[in-house]
Every structure is written in structure tokens, then in C-alpha cells.
Amino acid sequence: MENLVGTSSVKTVNPFTNEIVKQFDVMEDKELDSKIALADSTFKTWKKTAFSVRAKLLHKVATIMRNKKEELGKLATLEMGKLLKESIAEVELSADIFDYYADKGEEFLADSPLETPIGSAFLSYEPIGVLLSVQPWNFPFYQITRSxxxxxxxGNTMLFKHASNVPQCAQIMEDIFIEAxxxxxxxxxxxxxxxxxxELVADERIKAVTLTGSEPAGAAIAAAAGKYIKKSTLELGGSDAFIVLDDANVDEAVEAAVNGRMWNAGQVCTSPKRIIVEESIADTFLEKVKAKFASIKPGDPMDPETTLAPLSSEKAVEDVIKQVQKAVEEGATLLLGGKRIDRKGAFMEPTLLTGIEPNNSAYKEEIFGPVFMFYKVKNExxxxxxxxxxxxxxxGSIFSGDEKRAVNVARQxxxxxxxxxxLTGITPELPFGGTKGSGYGREQSPAGIYEFVNAKLIRTTKASNPN
Known part of the structure; x- marks a missing residue:
């Protein structure tokens, strides 16, 4: 997901117009070192602050974000192209996550008693230091927030390396923390x-690293973290299955599948990228999808009437079109779309592919754009x-009229x-993360606060109350 535009500057390029709006100089080593030193120094005092102090800060950040949701939403839309209503919803979600941890953090991190036959024991959850967080452009506020x-x-301190095509979103989040x-x-x-x-992972002042991004970026970060024996978490995208069983409500499934796939112009890690439908309802499902596609309206992402935004950049459009062309060359059937939309900006037609066999590259790849890959199967x-x-x-998602049946499939x-x-959803209280090539670790929910703390065992020889 990283979109570097050179090593001397980072730039805002509006994907609706392809015009350069603003640019920032890349930090020189001396400035970077001073920031790491400051984070390290601040940690020594921040880790000792009361939970109430930390909670007050996060609540204030949430309040500022809600008060500025229109401004922040427009900034995200300007930099990476998503629909304004999606950007504003992202800001509101981010504020909810800050409030969630402000409200629940002290409870989650309270000493946890352990049963032991002699004396007493408990876990003390303690911060570990400076964390490096590397984040992508597709949700420029939410990705930062959940980290x-x-x-x-x-009680940790944070250094954020955001994607290079959303520098104004990156900077304004620091500004909000200062204002708070x-x-x-x-x-x-x-x-x-x-x-x-x-390279920064090697710095002894940085104690752990988290990344959301591409597999190559994740591999590089994980390798560096392993070399220096530092904790890491990774979220590396997905090719999520959207399974529609033969007892599903077809209209509801079609609505969710198409809206979900076109959300953020298809640039969502948990987007339903592979639509898998049982054959008895597959033809009906596909005809309804085609009808739904016909109502999609590309245009200015700031316009509330627009339903399909541009992709994040010219390179993003080119990459997705190449993937589609390759899939067709390898035997897939292109039913709809597959080309650029003939207008200014990084637009691509909503695309529908079928007939994707196991030897086709699209069978296993992630396609990060408005491409709907449809599969017909005999049974569950x-x-x-x-x-x-x-x-x-x-x-992943499973649509079925029988919840017990759906849960059984989900377990597999x-x-x-x-x-x-x-659709695969996002709420503060539910964990977010994957397995296999999609990475490891969890964000959000209680699980998210335990990734980068030291669960220290403290044991006494006499019975006592650790609290």
C-alpha cells in the first residue's frame, strides 16, 4: 500500500485531478534522531502518568476529531480520493476508538491475579517504550488511530511513519495531539x-514495531524486528471470501457484496474480493450484481451523489488494470469493465471477472481496486x-438463512x-487482524492493548492482595 514519490519530498497529489497540491521535505537524519531521542526521553515520564491523565488526553483527541470531522474528512478525500461521506465516517470511527481506550484502558491494564498454591501472584501490565508504527494510505486516520x-x-510513546501520499493527514494528527x-x-x-x-528498527531506543501494508513491506519489517529481537505486529492485506449459501437472502447478499467491494474504490483490505456463490442461486445472484453495477456513479468524491471514487493514484489504476488484463490473458472472462474511465483523474470502471481457475494469478492474488471476482460452486x-x-x-463473510449452518462454515x-x-466490520470493541500471509497480532478490543506491554509476573511468598 505504500506509495513513495521520491526520497527528497512527500506530496499530496489529488487523485481526482492528478494535480500536486502540497509537498513536504523528507526529514534529515539529524532531525530524525532528535525525534527518537525526544520520544525516548518522554517515555520515562509518560509511563508514570496516571491512567486518568492518559484518558483525558485521548478523550480530548476524540473531541477535536469530531469537531473537525468535516475538515479532516475533506483532507483525506483530497489526498487519497475516497468519498467524502466515507472519510467523515472514518473520522467518527477513529474518535470512537480513542474514547473506547480512554474509557476501558485502565480496566484492561489492571493487575490480573493468578491462582497459585503458595502465596499470591499477579500480572502487572507495563509499557515497554518507544513504538514505531508504519501505516498505509487507504484509511489515513483510522489506521493511525487503532495503533x-x-x-x-x-504508557508507550509513538513514532508514526505514514504513507507518503497522505502527508497532510499525517501532520494534522500530530497537530491534534499537540492541541489536545x-x-x-x-x-x-x-x-x-x-x-x-x-532501518529504524535497529535503533535500540525503539522497542517494537507495527505495520499495516504490503507483504514485501511486512517481510522487511518482520525481518528487521526478528534480527534485533523486537516485538512486531503485521496486517498485510487480504483476499477475503464472501460466501453466499443457497439459503441466503440473495438481495441482501448482493447489496452487501457490491457496496462492500466498491467501498473506498475497492481499496480495503477486508473488502469482499472473492464472491463465492452456490450454483443453485448463482445465476440469479450474478444478474442482480450486473443491475447493481449499472447504477454506480463515478465522479467527484466531494459530491454526495457520487458512488464510486477515484483510486488513490495513477499508479494504483495502472497496477489494477494490469492485474485484470493478466487474469484475462490467463483465461478469466471479463463480463464488465476492466478499463480506465475516460475522464480526468485516477478512475477505473467497476469490473466483473468470472471463470478464474486455480492456475490464474488472480485466483490467489489481492486486487486492490473495484474488481469483483465471481465464483460458482456446487456446495458449501x-x-x-x-x-x-x-x-x-x-x-470474510458468510450469508445464510441458517445461522447455525453459517457458523459451522465460519469455523472452517x-x-x-x-x-x-x-461485511467484515470495524468497531472499537472487536479485534482486528489476520493469519497466514495476512500477518499476525490484533488491534482494537482488549487484545489490542496487550500487544505492546510487558505482562510482568509478580509473586509473593505470603498471601496478599496485589491491589
Whole structure:
């Protein structure tokens, strides 16, 4: 997902017009070192602050974000192209996550008693230090939030290397923390290229790293973290299965599948990328999908009437079109779309592919754009086999009129999340993360706050109350 535009500057390029709007200089080594030093120094005091102080900061950040949701939403739309209503919803979700950890963090991190036959024992959850967070462009506020909220509440300090095509979103989040009263060094934005982020893992002042992005970027970060024996978490995208069983409500499934796939112009890790339908309802389902496609309206993402936004960049359009062309060359059938839309901006036609066989590259790849890959299967066993025929394992959905049946199928899907009769969703209290090539670790929910704390055992020889 990283979109570097050179090593001397990072730029806002409006994907609706392809015009350069603003640019920032990449940080030189001296400035970068001073920021790491500040984060390290601040940690020594921030880790000692009361939970109430940390919670007050996060609540203030949430309030500022809600008060500025129109401004922030327009900025996200300007930089990476998503529909304005989607951008504003993202800001509101981010504010909810900050509030969630402000409200629940102290409870999650309270000492946890352990049973032992002699004396007493408990776990003390303690922050570990400076964290490096590397984040992508497709959700420029939410991706940062789900990393920042739990870890700052836990007492860590944060260094953020955001994607290079959303520099204004990156900078304004630091500005919001400053406005909220955060001590200098608690939250800092870094304008650096991706390669530099991997190099930073070696710095002894940085204690752990988290990344959401591409498989190559994740491999580089994981390798560096392993070399220096540092904790890491990774979320590396997905090729989620959207299974429609023969007892499903077809209209509801079509609505969810098409809207979900066109959300953010198809640039969502948990988007329903592989639509798998039992054959008895497959033809009906496909005809309804085609009708739904006909109503999609590309245009200005700031216009509330627009239903399909541009992709994030010219390169993004070119890459997705190449994947579609390759899939067709390898035997897939192109039913609709597959080309650029003849207008200014990074637009691609909504695309419908069928006939994708196991020897086709699209069978296992992630296509990060408005491309709907449709599969017809004989039964639920075939659906499960096809759903698992990928190295990815992030999310997935199952539509069925029988919840017990759907849950049974869900248990057999090799993925981190499965939603029944619903798209893979996002709420603060539910964990987000995957397995296999989609990475490891969890964000959000109670699980998200335990990734980067030291669960220290404290044991006494006499019975006592650790609280």
C-alpha cells in the first residue's frame, strides 16, 4: 500500500485531478534522531502518568476529531480520493476508538491475579517504550488511530511513519495531539521513506514495531524486528471470501457484496474480493450484481451523489488494470469493465471477472481496486475449499438463512475474522487482524492493548492482595 514519490519530498497529489497540491521535505537524519531521542526521553515520564491523565488526553483527541470531522474528512478525500461521506465516517470511527481506550484502558491494564498454591501472584501490565508504527494510505486516520489509542493509553510513546501520499493527514494528527495537550514526544510524525522505517528498527531506543501494508513491506519489517529481537505486529492485506449459501437472502447478499467491494474504490483490505456463490442461486445472484453495477456513479468524491471514487493514484489504476488484463490473458472472462474511465483523474470502471481457475494469478492474488471476482460452486464444501485456497487470511463473510449452518462454515475458514450476514466490520470493541500471509497480532478490543506491554509476573511468598 505504500506509495513513495521520491526520497527528497512527500506530496499530496489529488487523485481526482492528478494535480500536486502540497509537498513536504523528507526529514534529515539529524532531525530524525532528535525525534527518537525526544520520544525516548518522554517515555520515562509518560509511563508514570496516571491512567486518568492518559484518558483525558485521548478523550480530548476524540473531541477535536469530531469537531473537525468535516475538515479532516475533506483532507483525506483530497489526498487519497475516497468519498467524502466515507472519510467523515472514518473520522467518527477513529474518535470512537480513542474514547473506547480512554474509557476501558485502565480496566484492561489492571493487575490480573493468578491462582497459585503458595502465596499470591499477579500480572502487572507495563509499557515497554518507544513504538514505531508504519501505516498505509487507504484509511489515513483510522489506521493511525487503532495503533495510537491503545499504546498511548498503555504508557508507550509513538513514532508514526505514514504513507507518503497522505502527508497532510499525517501532520494534522500530530497537530491534534499537540492541541489536545499531549506532552512533546508522546506522538510524533516522521516524514521518511519506507526503507528508512525498516532501518529504524535497529535503533535500540525503539522497542517494537507495527505495520499495516504490503507483504514485501511486512517481510522487511518482520525481518528487521526478528534480527534485533523486537516485538512486531503485521496486517498485510487480504483476499477475503464472501460466501453466499443457497439459503441466503440473495438481495441482501448482493447489496452487501457490491457496496462492500466498491467501498473506498475497492481499496480495503477486508473488502469482499472473492464472491463465492452456490450454483443453485448463482445465476440469479450474478444478474442482480450486473443491475447493481449499472447504477454506480463515478465522479467527484466531494459530491454526495457520487458512488464510486477515484483510486488513490495513477499508479494504483495502472497496477489494477494490469492485474485484470493478466487474469484475462490467463483465461478469466471479463463480463464488465476492466478499463480506465475516460475522464480526468485516477478512475477505473467497476469490473466483473468470472471463470478464474486455480492456475490464474488472480485466483490467489489481492486486487486492490473495484474488481469483483465471481465464483460458482456446487456446495458449501467447495465454497470452503475455495475460500481457503489463498495465502491470505484476514476477514470474510458468510450469508445464510441458517445461522447455525453459517457458523459451522465460519469455523472452517482459515482467516482472522468472519462475519455472518454482514461485511467484515470495524468497531472499537472487536479485534482486528489476520493469519497466514495476512500477518499476525490484533488491534482494537482488549487484545489490542496487550500487544505492546510487558505482562510482568509478580509473586509473593505470603498471601496478599496485589491491589
Amino acid at each position: 495510537a489509542a491503545p499504546n498511548i493509553m498503555a 495537550g499531549a506532552p512533546e514526544g508522546v506522538y510524533q510524525n516522521l516524514f521518511i521513506p519506507g526503507k528508512k522505517a525498516s 464444501d467447495e465454497a470452503i475449499e475455495l475460500a481457503n485456497a489463498t495465502n491470505f487470511g484476514l476477514g 475458514i482459515e482467516t482472522g475474522m468472519v462475519y455472518i450476514n454482514h
